[in-house]
Amino acid sequence: MPKVAIYCRLSIEDKDKSDNDASASIQNQKAMLRDYCHERDWEIYDIYVDDGYSGIDRSRPEFNRMLRDCEKGNIDIVLCKDQSRFSRDTVVIEQLINDKFLEWGIRFIGVADNADTDSESYSTMRLFTSAYNEMYVKDISAKIRRTLVYKREQGQFIASFAPYGYQIDPEDKHHLVIDEETASVVRQIFDMYISGAGYRAIVLKLNSDGIVSPTEYKRLKGAKYVNLNADTSNARGLWTQSTVARILANEMYTGTLVQGKSHHISYKNKKRKKVEQADWIRIPNTHEAKIQLRGIYSEQLKQLEAELSRLNERHSSAKGRLLAMYKDKLDGVISDEDYALFRQSLSDEERELSARITDTSKRIEECCERIRNTEGQRSIIEKYTHFDKLDRNIADEFIDYVEIGESSENGEREIHIHWKL
Numbered sequence: 316m317p318k319v320a321i322y323c324r325l326s327i328e329d330k331d332k333s334d335n336d337a338s339a340s341i342q343n344q345k346a347m348l349r350d351y352c353h354e355r356d357w358e359i360y361d362i363y364v365d366d367g368y369s370g371i372d373r374s375r376p377e378f379n380r381m382l383r384d385c386e387k388g389n390i391d392i393v394l395c396k397d398q399s400r401f402s403r404d405t406v407v408i409e410q411l412i413n414d415k416f417l418e419w420g421i422r423f424i425g426v427a428d429n430a431d432t433d434s435e436s437y438s439t440m441r442l443f444t445s446a447y448n449e450m451y452v453k454d455i456s457a458k459i460r461r462t463l464v465y466k467r468e469q470g471q472f473i474a475s476f477a478p479y480g481y482q483i484d485p486e487d488k489h490h491l492v493i494d495e496e497t498a499s500v501v502r503q504i505f506d507m508y509i510s511g512a513g514y515r516a517i518v519l520k521l522n523s524d525g526i527v528s529p530t531e532y533k534r535l536k537g538a539k540y541v542n543l544n545a546d547t548s549n550a551r552g553l554w555t556q557s558t559v560a561r562i563l564a565n566e567m568y569t570g571t572l573v574q575g576k577s578h579h580i581s582y583k584n585k586k587r588k589k590v591e592q593a594d595w596i597r598i599p600n601t602h603e604a605k606i607q608l609r610g611i612y613s614e615q616l617k618q619l620e621a622e623l624s625r626l627n628e629r630h631s632s633a634k635g636r637l638l639a640m641y642k643d644k645l646d647g648v649i650s651d652e653d654y655a656l657f658r659q660s661l662s663d664e665e666r667e668l669s670a671r672i673t674d675t676s677k678r679i680e681e682c683c684e685r686i687r688n689t690e691g692q693r694s695i696i697e698k699y700t701h702f703d704k705l706d707r708n709i710a711d712e713f714i715d716y717v718e719i720g721e722s723s724e725n726g727e728r729e730i731h732i733h734w735k736l
Contacts, residue, residue, distance in 0.1 A: 468596060491572075514559045517559050613686065616679065
């Protein structure tokens with residue numbers, strides 16, 4: 316009696332097609348394939364279910380568990396509703412069903428589309444089926460991508476998790492509102508930074524006060540949030556300097572919705588590729604601002620310039636003392652041994668001050684760039700806050716380019732506006 320692996324899959328796209336409970340589709344697949352086995356007196360070795368995974372995804376957990384059981388020789392037949400439930404990737408079909416399964420002596424059956432590797436006609440049929448399935452996924456992926464771009468350009472928040480300090484509006488999942496529990500923490504971070512505290516000092520303060528990190532806060536709230544960097548770090552649950560740096564550089568706290576920072580490499584490869592900062596989608600005034608970046612950056616610039624001045628004075632003083640001691644050595648005021656000892660100490664101090672001067676100068680440059688960016692955006696917004704009609708000059712200031720789609724049967728068409736801000 317052959318041992319059968321029943322594999323069921325439901326993708327996110329399939330869930331969107333129906334208002335019914337998504338699990339019902341999985342249950343229907345299970346019932347149909349169980350009956351198929353019972354009618355033939357086949358033994359069901361195990362049932363593998365991936366709910367919410369695309370057929371192009373190669374990292375499906377249950378799918379890969381099934382493959383491991385296949386390789387161990389525990390399975391004689393892999394049974395699916397149809398070949399697309401197994402995979403929509405032609406490369407995977409060729410590598411597994413038409414290569415590894417033959418090597419392992421495994422028969423594949425897709426009930427609904429009559430796919431059966433024991434059938435002589437399967438080799439011809441699979442080429443057309445695989446090509447159609449991959450075209451379907453590519454088309455769906457393109458439609459989803461266009462929809463997401465449109466929503467971003469309309470100022471709709473489309474991420475799964477809100478930035479720290481905000482929460483998704485319970486009445487509108489595409490809108491952000493202030494999270495009162497963490498708003499004060501964000502303000503504290505900015506206040507400390509403006510006062511001259513570095514990332515390390517801010518981190519020590521937050522951790523000593525027992526304030527949980529953003530990742531841990533999401534977990535405590537029951538969010539299914541995974542931060543791979545945090546999970547592999549020794550500082551799990553604690554604040555880190557990189558976390559503080561990301562908050563201080565996040566434009567979202569100004570009330571500007573910033574999205575489209577990365578995208579999937581392709582519909583087959585789910586690894587993400589960073590998008591150039593100039594190509595991010597920015598929509599101002601979509602949610603309440605926690606801070607006014609320009610009172611903040613200007614104040615920060617004053618603090619940094621004052622710090623740089625102090626560092627330069629200390630650096631000049633250290634160099635002067637080193638030169639004076641050298642003269643004292645030549646004049647016999649201090650011994651060679653004492654000079655060597657003091658020179659090492661002053662040289663270490665000078666190197667430390669040089670490094671701090673370089674770091675502070677870099678922070679001043681970054682601050683000046685942020686001020687220029689915020690002033691440029693504000694000047695354009697203030698210039699055109701009130702106008703009677705949209706003319707060519709206004710359009711040139713605000714709009715990069717416009718995409719106009721084809722007309723539908725009812726005469727409607729999609730228009731995508733790409734903003735410069």
